[in-house]
Structures are given as structure tokens and as C-alpha cells.
Amino acid sequence: EAEVAQSPRYKITEKSQAVAFWCxxxxxxxxxxWYRQILGQGPELLVQFQDESVVDDSQLPKDRFSAERLKGVxxxxxxxxxxxxxxxxxxxxxxxxxQAKNIQYFGAGTRLSVx
Amino acid sequence: LAKTTxxxxxxxxxxxxxxxxxxxxxIATNDYITWYQQFPSQGxxxxxxxxxxxxxxxxxxxxxPADRKSSTLSLPRVSLSDTAVYYCLxxxxxxxxxxxxxxxxxxxxxx
Numbered sequence: 001e002a003e004v005a006q007s008p009r010y011k012i013t014e015k016s017q018a019v020a021f022w023c024x025x026x027x028x029x030x031x032x033x034w035y036r037q038i039l040g041q042g043p044e045l046l047v048q049f050q051d052e053s054v055v056d057d058s059q060l061p062k063d064r065f066s067a068e069r070l071k072g073v074x075x076x077x078x079x080x081x082x083x084x085x086x087x088x089x090x091x092x093x094x095x096x097x098x099q100a101k102n103i104q105y106f107g108a109g110t111r112l113s114v115x
Numbered sequence: 116l117a118k119t120t121x122x123x124x125x126x127x128x129x130x131x132x133x134x135x136x137x138x139x140x141x142i143a144t145n146d147y148i149t150w151y152q153q154f155p156s157q158g159x160x161x162x163x164x165x166x167x168x169x170x171x172x173x174x175x176x177x178x179x180p181a182d183r184k185s186s187t188l189s190l191p192r193v194s195l196s197d198t199a200v201y202y203c204l205x206x207x208x209x210x211x212x213x214x215x216x217x218x219x220x221x222x223x224x225x226x
Contacts, residue, residue, distance in 0.1 A: 042216030092158075
């Protein structure tokens with residue numbers, strides 16, 4: 001079964017450093033999502049791509065977060081500079097609008113710890 | 116976006132049927148109801164989706180009354196491995212669909 005790939009699985013960084021997360025969606029999925037999940041809470045959508053275009057980034061803290069999907073396939077989420085409050089799980093998901101249900105498939109996530 | 120309300124936690128013994136109810140009073144006409152399961156340190160996993168009446172797959176059943184203001188996820192004969200957080204979401208399945216997760220229901224299954 002095809003999966004959404006994310007790397008790294010774990011990242012420890014110091015405050016004010018830059019970090020980047022990578023996501024490779026399921027082949028053929030045009031829609032890609034980045035979520036942030038704080039421990040004990042549900043995932044919160046940060047940004048949504050349709051192919052290479054941003055559809056929704058209303059919850060993305062744009063002063064420090066950036067996301068790109070240059071060729072409409074894999075995607076990178078960057079934080080610069082990282083703050084203590086950024087410690088969370090960062091999840092990537094993809095879906096295919098062509099599917100009747102448009103179900104989102106999630107990767108295993110990247111757990112970020114900011115020290 | 117329709118807001119959902121679920122119990123924060125539930126406990127069950129292995130082998131029992133578990134029913135988790137979700138309220139979504141302001142669901143829109145073109146919204147579907149979708150349930151996800153999440154284990155610790157993993158991403159959410161799709162369980163089941165429905166629009167009205169009843170949907171059943173190999174994992175669960177989803178019951179939706181005529182007014183669609185609530186839905187119930189039914190897990191038959193749960194096992195220890197069903198211990199997880201279950202999220203109920205409502206939204207349409209269009210290209211710009213957006214899922215809004217709540218805090219979910221934490222199900223604990225014991226022997």
C-alpha cells in the first residue's frame with residue numbers, strides 16, 4: 001500500500017535555529033497538507049497545496065514558517081527561527097481530488113523538540 | 116466549518132462493542148462525516164466515511180440519523196489494539212476541502 005513519506009522522524013534543535021521537514025505524498029495525489037499537532041490536541045492545518053499552488057495558509061505563522069511544493073510533488077516545511085512553542089508533531093497528508101471520497105492519507109510525522 | 120463535539124475519553128473491556136457519538140449540529144448539506152483513528156506517534160488513519168443512514172466496512176460501522184446532526188462510530192468487539200484516539204470530522208470532499216480536527220475521543224481498552 002502506498003504511503004506518505006516524511007523525514008526526519010525526529011528532530012531536536014535549539015531555539016533560534018532553522019529546521020526543515022520533508023514530505024513525499026502518495027504518487028498522483030495533487031493535494032498536500034501540512035498539519036501541526038501539539039501533544040494532547042488534534043492536528044491543526046498549517047497549509048494546503050493543490051499541485052504547486054497554495055490553497056490555504058491562513059493558519060501558517062508566516063513570520064517564521066514557510067512551505068513550498070515547487071514541482072507539485074514533494075514538499076518542504078521550514079521554520080526559521082525555531083521557538084520553544086514550536087515543539088510538536090508535524091504531519092503531512094495527501095489526497096486525490098479524483099477520488100470520490102477525497103480521503104486524506106497521513107504520514108508518520110516529524111516530532112520536533114526545540115530546546 | 117461545522118464544529119464537532121465528542122466525549123473526551125471512553126473506557127471499554129476487550130470483546131465489547133464500543134459506540135462513540137459525535138455531535139455536529141451545523142453540518143452543511145454537502146458535508147460528509149469522516150472518522151479517523153490515531154495511535155501514539157503516528158499520523159491519523161482513515162476509518163470510515165458516510166453521508167447518511169448507515170455505512171459498514173471491515174473495521175467499523177457508522178450510523179447517521181436523518182437530520183445528520185450527529186453520528187455514531189461503532190467498533191464491534193474491540194481488542195487492546197483498538198486503544199487510540201478517534202476523531203470525528205465533517206467537511207465536503209471537494210478540491211479545497213479542509214478538515215478541522217477537534218480533541219478527539221481517547222478510547223482505552225483493557226482486559
